[in-house]
Amino acid sequence: QVQLLQSGAEVKKPGASVKVSCKASGYTFSSYDINWVRQASGQGLVWVGWMNPNTGNAGFAQNFQGRVTLTRNSSTSTAYMEMTSLRFEDTAVYYCARAGIGYQYYYGMDVWGQGTTVTVSS
Amino acid sequence: SYVLTQPPSVSVAPGKTARITCGENNISSKSVHWYQQRPGQAPVLVIYYTSDRPSGIPERFSGSNSENTATLTISRVEAGDEADYYCQLWDSGKNLWVFGGGTKLTVL
Numbered sequence: 001q002v003q004l005l006q007s008g009a010e011v012k013k014p015g016a017s018v019k020v021s022c023k024a025s026g027y028t029f030s031s032y033d034i035n036w037v038r039q040a041s042g043q044g045l046v047w048v049g050w051m052n053p054n055t056g057n058a059g060f061a062q063n064f065q066g067r068v069t070l071t072r073n074s075s076t077s078t079a080y081m082e083m084t085s086l087r088f089e090d091t092a093v094y095y096c097a098r099a100g101i102g103y104q105y106y107y108g109m110d111v112w113g114q115g116t117t118v119t120v121s122s
Numbered sequence: 123s124y125v126l127t128q129p130p131s132v133s134v135a136p137g138k139t140a141r142i143t144c145g146e147n148n149i150s151s152k153s154v155h156w157y158q159q160r161p162g163q164a165p166v167l168v169i170y171y172t173s174d175r176p177s178g179i180p181e182r183f184s185g186s187n188s189e190n191t192a193t194l195t196i197s198r199v200e201a202g203d204e205a206d207y208y209c210q211l212w213d214s215g216k217n218l219w220v221f222g223g224g225t226k227l228t229v230l
Contacts, residue, residue: 035219037165044224045157045165045208050217059217095164104212104219106171108155112164 002026004034004096004113011119012086019082020116022096027111029077030054032098035109036070036081040092048094051079052101086120093117126209126222133228134199142225144192144209152211154192156185159206159224168207169194196227204229 007021022034036048049060051070058070069082079096094116097109127145134140144154154172157165167176169185172192182197196203209222 037221044206045159045221047219047221050219061218097165099212105153105214108167108170108210108212109157109165110167110170110176112166115164 002111004098004111006094006096006113006116009117009119011121014086014088014120014122016086016120017082017084018086018118019080020094020096020118022079022081022113024077024079024098027098029072029074031101033101033104034070034072034079035097035099036068037095037097037109038092039095039115040089043092048081050099053079054101083118086118088120091118091120124220126211126220128207128209128222128225130223131226131228133230134196135230136199136201138199140196140199140203140227142194142196142207142209142227144194144222145190146192146211146220147190149192149211150187150189152187154185154187155210156183156194157208157210158203159208161205165208199227199229201229203227 003025005023010018033050035050048064051058053072072079096113098111099109156169158168159165168179168183172187173185184195186193206224208224
């Protein structure tokens with residue numbers, strides 16, 4: 001079945017980097033953008049960025065521009081989010097979610113990963 | 123970026139109708155999506171394209187859009203509907219996603 005499987009929890013120190021993976025299965029990887037959304041404990045959903053697996057093109061929310069890199073390995077249908085210069089306030093659950101390329105307006109994010117907890121602690 | 127305006131909380135008795143709003147200037151001209159998030163779980167799409175339901179979502183869930191407010195309506199509310207609900211839209215002019223702040227639905 002259609003699934004996004006994310007990597008396990010991470011604990012990092014302030015200033016370090018983290019790389020989270022999201023492995024797609026059950027559908028054509030190149031047909032859907034991969035989005036990243038984060039949620040701090042008790043807080044709402046915050047969109048981080050999107051990546052087109054075909055072209056590698058990406059877009060970011062202003063708050064994450066320059067600190068987040070989105071990449072993919074098409075041979076393994078895996079997307080990656082790397083965040084650098086981690087701060088305490090980056091502690092959150094990070095979700096990946098797919099959205100149809102060219103159809104975002106119509107269909108939203110219809111499949112989500114299970115989430116990856118990133119904890120920034122000294 | 124900006125955030126769509128949702129009430130922080132809505133309460134409703136079982137069997138009644140819950141309405142959760144999402145405010146944005148001229149939202150009636152946009153496609154709005156809604157997500158349900160139960161505690162400890164990933165969000166689930168419950169309404170897309172303002173009023174369409176994905177397969178598997180009960181008919182009790184419906185969506186509408188008027189001028190500056192989009193509305194998620196849950197009819198015959200059940201205890202299992204207690205969750206956080208988020209509205210969302212795709213800003214095609216800026217190629218970015220926008221979420222609402224979320225609404226906690228409490229079933230009394």
